[in-house]
Amino acid sequence: MKATAFYENKYQWIVFGRDPDKPKKIIDTNQYLLKTSDKALLMDPGGVEIFSSMLAAVLHHVPVEQITHVFASHQDPDIISSLSLWDQALPNAKLHAPWLWEGFIRHFGLNNIEYCAIPDEGGKINLDMVTVELIPAHYVHSSGNFHVYDPQAKVLMSGDVGAALESPGADLYVDDFERHVERMKLFHQRWMPSNRAKNDWIKRVRMLDIDILAPQHGRLFKGDDVKRFLDWFEALEVGIAVQDQDDD
Amino acid sequence: MNKMDANKPITKPQVAFVSATSIAAELADVVQVAKEMSISVKNAKAIANRAGAKARGFYPITDFIDEMSLDTMRLVKAINKESLELSRTAIADLRCNESYHKFQLARAKAMDAKHLTSLDQPMAHLQDVLRDKRAQIRKKARQLNNLLDEISKHMSVANVIISNSRIEAVNAEEFRQNLETIADNLEVACNKIRQHVKNSYRQLSSAMQQWS
Numbered sequence: 001m002k003a004t005a006f007y008e009n010k011y012q013w014i015v016f017g018r019d020p021d022k023p024k025k026i027i028d029t030n031q032y033l034l035k036t037s038d039k040a041l042l043m044d045p046g047g048v049e050i051f052s053s054m055l056a057a058v059l060h061h062v063p064v065e066q067i068t069h070v071f072a073s074h075q076d077p078d079i080i081s082s083l084s085l086w087d088q089a090l091p092n093a094k095l096h097a098p099w100l101w102e103g104f105i106r107h108f109g110l111n112n113i114e115y116c117a118i119p120d121e122g123g124k125i126n127l128d129m130v131t132v133e134l135i136p137a138h139y140v141h142s143s144g145n146f147h148v149y150d151p152q153a154k155v156l157m158s159g160d161v162g163a164a165l166e167s168p169g170a171d172l173y174v175d176d177f178e179r180h181v182e183r184m185k186l187f188h189q190r191w192m193p194s195n196r197a198k199n200d201w202i203k204r205v206r207m208l209d210i211d212i213l214a215p216q217h218g219r220l221f222k223g224d225d226v227k228r229f230l231d232w233f234e235a236l237e238v239g240i241a242v243q244d245q246d247d248d
Numbered sequence: 249m250n251k252m253d254a255n256k257p258i259t260k261p262q263v264a265f266v267s268a269t270s271i272a273a274e275l276a277d278v279v280q281v282a283k284e285m286s287i288s289v290k291n292a293k294a295i296a297n298r299a300g301a302k303a304r305g306f307y308p309i310t311d312f313i314d315e316m317s318l319d320t321m322r323l324v325k326a327i328n329k330e331s332l333e334l335s336r337t338a339i340a341d342l343r344c345n346e347s348y349h350k351f352q353l354a355r356a357k358a359m360d361a362k363h364l365t366s367l368d369q370p371m372a373h374l375q376d377v378l379r380d381k382r383a384q385i386r387k388k389a390r391q392l393n394n395l396l397d398e399i400s401k402h403m404s405v406a407n408v409i410i411s412n413s414r415i416e417a418v419n420a421e422e423f424r425q426n427l428e429t430i431a432d433n434l435e436v437a438c439n440k441i442r443q444h445v446k447n448s449y450r451q452l453s454s455a456m457q458q459w460s
Contacts, residue, residue, distance in 0.1 A: 052350045055367075056357035063366030088347050089370050109343070 001050070001057040004172055006212060006220065007153040011036040011130055014061060015214065018169055019053045026050075028166065029078050030216050032157050034150065035062050039127045041069040042086075042093075043148055043157050044079045044216050051082040055089060064089050069125055070113065071134075072097040073159035074142035075104050079216070084109025096125055096134065100144025118146055135204065137161065139197030154211035161201065162229055163187050164218030174219045177228045183218065185236070192238035202234050265338035267455035271331040271392070271448045275324045278399075278444050282324070285317040285437045292413075292430045299423040305416035306427065309409055313434060316402050320441065323402075327395045327448075334388040338455070341381040348374045389456050396452070399445050406438045 001021075007013035017030040031054055032043040040062045046054050058067070067090050072080040080097070087110055097105055099117035106115070122134045130152055137145040141160050148157040164184035174180045192198055213221040213229060221229050289310045296306040351371050358364050410431050417427035 052353035052357060055351070055354035056361065059354070059358040059361035059363045059367065061363070063363035064370060065366055084343065085347055085350055088374060089351070089367070091370065 001053040003057050003060065006172070006214075007150075007155055009153070011127075011153075012061075013150070013153055013155055013212075013214075015172070015220065016054060016057050019050050020168075021050075021053050023049055027078055027217060028168065030214065030218075030220075032148075032214060033058065033061060034127065034130070034132065034148075035066075036127050036129050038066055039069070040067045041071060041125060041127055041132065041148075042067050043071045044073055044159065045070060045082055045086055047078045047081045048085065051085045054082070055085075065091055068092050068094065069127065070095045071125070071146075071148060072101075072105065073137070073147060073157075073216070074098060074145045075101040076142065079159075080105060081108055083113075087111055087113050096123070098142075098144030098146060101142075120144075122146060135208075137201050139192075139194045140201045141191045141193060149208055149210075151209065154209050155214060156205065156208060156210045156212070157214045157216075158205075159216050160191060161188075161233070162213050162215035162218070162221060163191075164215070166218045170219060172220060174221050174225050177225050177232075180219065181232060187217075188233065188236055189238055189240045195238055198236075198238055199234065202230055206230060264455045264458035265335040265342065267451045268331050268335035268338055270451045272328045274444055274448045274451060275327055278324050278441050279321055281437045281440050281444075282317040282320040285320075285434060286314055288430050288433045288437070289314045289317065292427060295423050295426050295430070296420075299420050299427075303416065303420040303423055303427065305419065306413065309413045309416065312409055313406060316406055320399055320402055323395055323399050327392060327399075330388060330392045330395060334385065334392060334455070337381055337384050337388060338458075341378065341385060344374060344378050344381055348378065389452060392452055393449075396445055396448055399441065403438050403442050403445070406434070410434050410438065 001016050001019040003014055003016045005012050005014045012033075012035045014033045014035065015030050016033065017028060019028070022028065026047065026049055029044070029046050029050065031046045034041040034043070042058070058064075070086060070090070070093050072083075072095065075098075083095070083105065086093070090113060094114045094116050095105075095110070096116045096118055099119055102115055102117050118134050120136060120138070122136045124134065125132050130150060133149045133151065134146045135149050135156070137147045137159060139145070145159060147159050147161070149155070162184070164180060165187055166183060210226050211222060213226045292306060293310045296303040296310065299306075348371065351367060351374065355364065355367055355371075413431045413434075414428060417424050417431060420427050
């Protein structure tokens with residue numbers, strides 16, 4: 001699995017993905033690690049199918065006992081179905097995940113890691129030299145959903161928002177926004193259920209200072225492409241599987 | 249169990265916990281058969297009452313079979329509980345074994361990783377858990393086997409008692425035919441239970457072969 005550090009200062013942000021050993025029929029995912037000198041936050045660690053590759057990749061960057069926090073943006077299997085395995089690998093970790101999904105996420109298997117339920121209004125995770133904010137992202141797409149914002153690094157880990165269905169081995173960053181739209185249009189139209197929730201999220205995110213928007217699938221957005229994405233997303237009609245009554 | 253045992257992949261692990269739960273399913277019919285035995289025995293008691301002195305020898309026989317059928321129902325209940333626990337432990341063992349396998353894969357992929365040794369402790373812990381689960385499985389299987397043995401013994405004794413009841417029926421004159429019919433019914437019930445127990449032994453043996 002490929003690992004790339006995309007923010008390096010006193011601490012690092014690393015993205016893991018483009019796993020060549022991944023079974024073909026499962027969607028490619030980006031996993032994120034925020035690593036300080038002696039602690040680490042593992043974000044959306046992925047599904048059970050990619051666990052071995054992911055753990056192997058993580059071991060190049062951090063010992064397992066230093067992974068003190070795990071974050072699950074929501075309950076989907078590609079986000080956190082590997083939980084029972086991480087539960088046995090991480091001796092000192094807490095899981096931060098939406099309160100709404102606790103009874104569901106525990107079905108993946110959780111005996112050792114402590115479940116820290118994130119309230120609807122969000123919260124924070126402190127890793128000594130950096131504190132990240134858990135930004136509410138309900139209904140984009142899951143009914144209980146959060147994103148991780150790092151105000152120092154100006155990174156927003158945006159879960160399924162900004163996701164694109166890519167061919168294997170795609171580049172790390174969006175290099176041609178207009179071409180990229182085609183890879184993410186259907187994903188957002190179908191997986192995002194609510195225009196109201198989408199616009200509420202955009203309003204909240206526009207108030208953040210963001211250099212890099214890092215989704216869970218596909219490429220990362222940086223610089224002006226972040227604003228381009230927000231403008232594009234704002235104009236997009238989502239929830240297209242259900243027609244408005246007026247259309248009947 | 250040594251290190252190699254914990255590393256040994258289970259060929260068809262799903263069979264193990266399915267076999268364990270199959271024992272409960274196999275014995276579900278036994279409860280019904282035991283209930284029928286109990287009813288037959290109550291009929292026999294009523295006939296023996298009407299027969300009076302002619303069927304005096306029948307009373308201790310009916311009392312014994314009645315008690316035995318109730319005890320069989322109790323044993324089946326205990327077996328259900330044990331087989332469910334055995335299945336649950338087998339599933340936990342399977343998950344543990346799969347986790348260990350995935351850790352091994354990760355270790356193989358990360359041979360040159362800086363923090364590879366940090367995986368040693370979680371893997372050692374998993375091996376301890378696996379050892380513990382396998383010990384639990386062996387213990388639960390022994391308990392299950394003992395309970396099946398108890399039912400088997402009951403059925404052997406029941407066969408002897410049913411033979412005695414036929415002798416007693418001969419003295420019951422006009423009630424003879426009724427009592428012989430009841431003895432026949434009891435024998436059929438007894439044979440059914442023996443067959444279910446035999447199948448359960450087979451299921452248990454099949455489950456245990458997975459861990460041998």
